[in-house]
Amino acid sequence: MFVTCGKMEVAREFFEKMELKDVVVWNIMISGYASKGDLNKSLNYFKGMKLAGVQPDRVTWNSIISWYSQKGQFEEASNFFFKMRALTEFKPNVVSWTALITGNEQNGCSYQALQVFSQMIMERVMPNSITIASAVSACTNLSLLQHGREIHAYCIKTDRLVSDLLVANSLVDLYPKCRIVKVARRKFNSIKQKDLISWNAMLADYAEKGCREETFELFNEMKSLGVEPDVITWNGLITGYTQNGDGIMALEFF
Template sequence: KWAALLPNSITLASVLSSCAQLGNLILGRSVHGLGIKLGLEESIMRNSLMDMYAKCSMIGDARYIFETILDKDMVAWNSIISGYTQNGCAYQALQLFHQMRSESYAPDSITLVSVLSACASLGALRVGLALHAYSTKGGLLTSNIFVGTALLNFYAKCGDAKSARMVFDGMEEKNTITWSAMIGGYGMQGDSSGSLALFSEMLKQNLEPNEVIFTTILSACSHAGMSGQGWGYFNSICQQYKFVPSVKHYACIVDLLARVGRLEEALEFIEKMPIQPDISVFGAFLHGCGLHSRFDLGEVVIKKLLQLDPDEACYFVLISNLYALDGRWNQVSQVRELMRKRKFSKYPGCSLVEMDIRNDISPVRMECFG
């Protein structure tokens, strides 16, 4: 009687899928233990376990499950490669992809999306260009919206807006994510006019923008000094499209006002925000204070920052930068000494780029690295 009520692999795989979506690692481990106890070792169970561990940020456990599979299929390869990509381990994802190819497995559309995302994170042009050729030969580029979107996003993040637009124009089908990727690609290149023009084209096709697109458009208006148009788009988020503006949208408006010197208005805007401002909001305001030498207003925000969270290292970096712009080096030294005493640290950024792959990458990139 009770044996008939015991779950099978399909049942546990469904539960694991729910655990993955919810990020519930504790319940996922319990289901894993139950599967072992019941002797359920089918591939559907192992693939679901890999997906669950990867989405719960336990990529090491996902890799362990993967290595125990003797008869690996494309579902297993795609699960582990996607898992590494989702967890920000792009280099390891590419290593697994090369291992997969060495074992004579042919990548499918799911593989291409994950690997192209990893290439975009690393700026890995050689692999990305090879995948472009492969997807074109296999007919996936124009027919598969996910592959096309991943490829144009790859080119955009590698600084090649021209190739990204070529992919975009060649796609038979486009969704909001595709439009968002291309509009964002122009934004990453600092091409505000390109972002705004494509956004207008999107609206003419009766497509509704998402929150990511609005962030890009508000940023484009800010960099182009189009404060009036930026305000109009911000108001349309609530009134026309019924979104609740995120802190990123508020940060864009603060940046828009601060860049054109409307700092008192920007400060009033911050004080009236219905949500808690974060580092992006304060950073945009202090940047404007530095641009327009309004260090008096910067001091007002500095006091608010220290009251808001005296233990946030990023705030101290903003304060130090503002003092440096004003030439107040004694205060800079004091802030940095305080950071050392509190054992705050900020890891320096770095960039990894491949060189001499193409000679028609963006002019800015060629100027920087030529």
């Protein structure tokens, strides 16, 4: 409770008073300090845990890998990842792999993210929706349409995640940015429970391509279904038409 509420010092006081500390409570302190950005203290607890004779579990390793990845410290994240792979009692799971993939993708290292994703698939670790969405986003950033299609095909072939909203939104974003708007619209139409991200992605893509009629049709459909545009909707439309050289439309939406 205290860790979740950000009261790390209070949590530490309780932790120090505990006579018997199991792997769960050590993990709480390790992930707690990591989530606050204090990796030094997190690592100190990681070392203290081993000195106390408590063996780290997969949750412990994943916490360290995730927070190094999110901070863009990939060398450190990779070092922990490979140390984890060398263990006999357990190996990296989908959370471990996804931490490296999303960390690379979010920090502008899209090519490296795809390399890790490829290795993950080769080792037959089944991805989750976050893994797939991050890999597709990496393809979008690099304009790698063929790679994006292969990931899309993988989802269809394995009959997993193809209808997941997070995956669907990433695919809706991929195809228009690779100049294939019709495929994006088909994917958009196939989403049963669209959220605002789905609508915003499709509208921004239409705006970037200068599709006036389609933009207004989709915008009106969105509002008729009771989905109210937010600042991202408006910014996507304004920016899209500005980049397309249609200043009049950009000003109209402004």
